[in-house]
Amino acid sequence: MPGAPSGQWWPPVAMTPGWIDDNADAFDVLHVHFGLESFSPAELSAALDAARRAGRAVVYTVHDLDNPQLEAQGHHRALLDVIVPAADRLLTLTVPAASEIEHRWGRASTVLPHPTLLTGIPAASAAASDSLADAVRVGMHLRDLRPNIDAERAVHAAVRAVRLLGDHRAVHVDVLLNERVRDEATALRIAAAIDAPRVDLRRTPRLSDAGIEQWLRGLDVFVLPYRHGTHSGWVELCHDLGVRVAGTDVGHVGAQHPAGFSVIDLDDPLTLADAVRNTPLTRGDEREALLRTRRRERLAERDGVRAAHAALYASAIAEVSA
Structure with missing residues (x-):
């Protein structure tokens, strides 16, 4: 993040109305994952309003229904009450999470597995x-x-x-x-x-x-x-x-x-x-064979997740532009 000390997390500037207004021509979809806890519900609502004014689709991946970085969850839940109803598309990682989202907000979510986090298999010690x-x-x-x-x-x-x-x-x-x-x-x-x-x-x-x-x-x-x-x-x-x-x-x-x-x-x-x-x-x-097999499976899964994201983005853009 420009201006942030090296290695330090910083609130995402892309979730501010000023950045969205200034950069609306540079993106088609605002895809939100993490980093909302530094904003108030009103600030988050203002950013989403800016995306709407700019005609840009908002996609939200609901990783955290409870924020692991916080003890009290009231602020996080208030943010969810803003972004979950407002997003054009919702993603989550598991079927039971999608069921919870449906129960709490009446919104359907697309369930996609998390793709592999590895760039390669590390060598054994x-x-x-x-x-x-x-x-x-x-x-x-x-x-x-x-x-x-x-x-x-x-x-x-x-x-x-x-x-x-x-x-x-x-x-x-x-x-x-x-x-x-x-x-x-x-x-x-x-x-x-x-x-x-x-x-x-x-x-x-x-x-x-x-x-x-x-x-x-x-x-x-x-x-x-x-x-x-x-x-x-x-x-x-x-x-x-x-x-x-x-x-x-x-x-x-x-x-x-x-x-x-x-x-x-x-x-x-x-x-x-x-x-x-x-x-x-x-x-x-036996362990090496397992890891090679798992790697092939995960790379193939990642290709499918990428394709699903592309289709979801295209659908959201078309809906917002209509």
Whole structure:
């Protein structure tokens, strides 16, 4: 974003009436995904009015019915009450999310899967593969302790699940936490809670996309301990990389790739232990074949998603121009 410090998120200037008025000849469709939380409902309404005056179609992808960056959801829901009824077309990722949108606003949504997030399959780490060849490799990324990550309960559940598994299944849990977090006191409590020999906590700088992909590549199970939310990019990356997800029953995350998703209850560590116990180990040539097959499937799916977007844009433009 012009004028924003490097690496810092900035409110999207394209959602302001001035930018829309000045650039109406440069675009045909205003497609909105994220970044509305810095605007008031009145400001958002003014931007949508500007798009309407300019004769430009508005498409809104409803990723988040609950905003994972916020605790209180009142402001986010007020923004949804503005943009969902006003958009010319709505998209979402899952059938149950579309049903919720229909129930809340009486609007139909086009359901399209999220395309692959990978640019290619990251190389396997030989050292990690050799040292944990017979263990279920479990990962949990607590990031910067954003509001929707139930970090403390998740860590306690992981420690207790490892103890429940005992010697019945070899397991190693790798817990990542950013060096810079929103609540250092919580980070210290998390560190103190990890007292199982097969659970490790690592504080790291914020990982790049490539770093996240490389780390996920070495896992069998990824734990997704959400308090609230709707969909998750982590689920998409895990699907790309053949990693099962053990996640809380929140929003419609489990509907993104249900065959690779196990529902867990952080207050019942047996559910996480069972998810680990039932995870098949796919190693060596078998794992590489799985990733190649998954890559072909996802690239073909992306072609279909692109075509569907193009058709939806054309339909919205034609309707607005009529």
